[in-house]
Amino acid sequence: MPNSTSPFKDILDSIFPARSIAVVGVSNDPGKHLGGREYVNALVDARFPGKLYPVNPSGGELHGLKIYKSLQEVPDPVDFLISAIPAKYNIPLLRDCAAKGIKIIQIYSAGFSEIADPEGKKLEEELARTARETGVRVIGPNCMGIYAPKYNFSYRVGLPPESGSVGFISQSGSNSFHAIRDGNLKGLYFSKLFSYGNATDLTECDFLEYLAEDPETSVIGGYVEGVRDGRRLIDTLRKITPKKPVVIYKAGNTVGGSRAVASHSGALAGSERVWEAALRQCGVLQVFSMEELVEALMLFQYMDPPTGKNAILMGTGGGVIIQSTDETIEGGLNLPLLPAEVRKSLEKTFTTEAGGSFRNPVDIYLGRKEIIEQTVKLLTGLEQTDLLLMQIMLGFSNQTAMLRPYLKAIRDMSKKINRRTAIIIRPAGSFRYANFTLKLQQSLIAAGYPVFDSARRAATAISRYYDFCQRVRNLPKS
């Protein structure tokens, strides 16, 4: 396959890094919508090293920066512009940008095809036409724009400064925020993220093509609501999935959801079944919520392709592990019965006073360090185990106190099942353990383990991941 160049690759490359960014619509009136000011706050917070030019007819100052009364007043060249002015003013703004030699802008403003008033649709058509005429490329409108921590791009104060190799596109600003925030807690770090809204000019296809060729991106995630050109998306995905894994959450699948999509990004959601078949044929890993999207991306980062679906499920708390057993099997993994001699040895190892179950799931009472060590020794000797699911239950009895030897057990056991061990921690559900749970989760992810909230979610995600890896392996090489 020829190494095609993304049509706007050069333009995007010119803003990573950008030397200067203008933000238009920076009102000083606290009663007014804060859009523009929040972008300036975010870029300052992200320590954007280039020049920042806030623009607003009011003039004044922001963060010690002069607010220019108009774009024309800005003395220097501008690499990127963010617009937060009312919808209709974006048409003349595009012409001003062209005049100033600005090649790409992002329009945060809403009030286009997503509103019920037909004026919005007309305005968006005019915007598209003006973009074509002037050659200025537009991200949006009705979008949050770019988050690219390596290049100090941020759209909100407090977004993580660490960069990584996850590329992301999102038609929704709030869901892009979800991906960053929850993703960060699940060990996801981003190369470039584009929240692209109504996709009037630059569409999901443009961003996907760009990320497919971006050397800083190893895996691509996407939240898509509605698509204007389904054929092009299919072609694009078919072209890029042999290069990099792509995970897509296509939303708005119910009648109500599709109606909500229309008034969110002015797009048509399409039928669920059609999308499911199409995405599968394109070699995409499809998921069905933002949580699942984050989890799938986490697996690409922290789990090697599984060798099969046979897992050992281990943990403490009889009833808890039974619910997890049902969930693991319903989620698509197998829990094969342990060999008789291993079961017998485990039974001997454990004192009987507090129970235990040694068939798989392995439910052990973590009362003593030696027990854990003995268990690890017995279980790591096993062949034909593809996966380990290690459940941690916090707050019950002295299991929290025995956490340290249990964590050591996880380390020792996972050496054998290298990079194919997942941790399950049910949300703390109590003030006492809320922060502790988050910290534990973070330290486990830092140690390289994917962490899930429940066995159901772990099994569902891993089973899909396995199927995906099998499918990709069997794809004809292009």
Add this chain to the structure above:
Amino acid sequence: MPNSTSPFKDILDSIFPARSIAVVGVSNDPGKHLGGREYVNALVDARFPGKLYPVNPSGGELHGLKIYKSLQEVPDPVDFLISAIPAKYNIPLLRDCAAKGIKIIQIYSAGFSEIADPEGKKLEEELARTARETGVRVIGPNCMGIYAPKYNFSYRVGLPPESGSVGFISQSGSNSFHAIRDGNLKGLYFSKLFSYGNATDLTECDFLEYLAEDPETSVIGGYVEGVRDGRRLIDTLRKITPKKPVVIYKAGNTVGGSRAVASHSGALAGSERVWEAALRQCGVLQVFSMEELVEALMLFQYMDPPTGKNAILMGTGGGVIIQSTDETIEGGLNLPLLPAEVRKSLEKTFTTEAGGSFRNPVDIYLGRKEIIEQTVKLLTGLEQTDLLLMQIMLGFSNQTAMLRPYLKAIRDMSKKINRRTAIIIRPAGSFRYANFTLKLQQSLIAAGYPVFDSARRAATAISRYYDFCQRVRNLPKS
């Protein structure tokens, strides 16, 4: 229907309150299993006002209490006894109890029919026989026992001291702990909870019958793994469901889960379909995880029976609300299109610069207080709304800052839909908001709103709750 008396009602009534509790198996050796000592710790922590008698051959002291070398040595009468000694010693212990006039004991010890060794099964049969011969009633073995905060019964340090009207039975100790801990965070307070383990003597049926007649219990929840006498359970449920709502999570439904049940409580799990049909016919509200069990009980406490399934879903964050829209409809509720005149008025109310969606879901940007007030006014005027689902998204933009007016909106809107409003807060997913989220959740529950983690869970629970209330209303009155 005759007001039948539970066969062991008098015995249980005699321990609520108990004047004295003996705990047998209180080792002083820190290397040893802590079972017995933890019970003493828990009862001291729960400020049990009666007398506590720790018993162990070692003698010594615990919390300033004398450790008696044997039960015979205890000078006074004992109302309740907790045993944490190795399995086989419980047979002679039962005879000692009979000699001392103790009518009911709880056996924490494991090592009975739940272990693979056939000795365990034999031992449990002997235990059952001895219980019958002596007339001493047994809770367990292999169980956590009783949590009844009003009577200062507790099985673990740190369990909430507040009592309420939720009665609970659980074959699993760890799941009873889950119900207390997560339940507490969801506003559930308990009258009496029984973790009953292997159910050798007293079974789920005995506890259900007791709770059905307990004036301090208004609703009953149950976690059941396996049942020895299915016929009796069906008869019991059929008898009690016309008196009080009963919510059951029957686990161990997969082949692996059923295998795990056998080695957890020595019982047979049975097939999923059979149970589903049977529970339904008995007038039980069936759920499929501990989380759903807690949520269903929460609805009985904080939501009146819904008048129908038509909801308004309101929140902020376009993409987030679209996922929630799909989840609400897939969960079984309807989101009818708002009347045209209301939509038009909402559109006029909102500035267009930041978007919004007014068809249902109602996605509004919480940038201004007046907007919220106007929205509330328009939406509370609506007829034919059965339910409100109010989604709160934390941490994104200034929506967190605008939380106070939004909470006021929730209050104002829910006045019309009195006690039929549910709140959806997605888990915080960040250190910054973890504790804040828990506190917000707690304050909303304290204000009388059920709170859910996602629209899927809210809609699934409420839809089932509605169906249950309809079914019960149509039941022939007994």
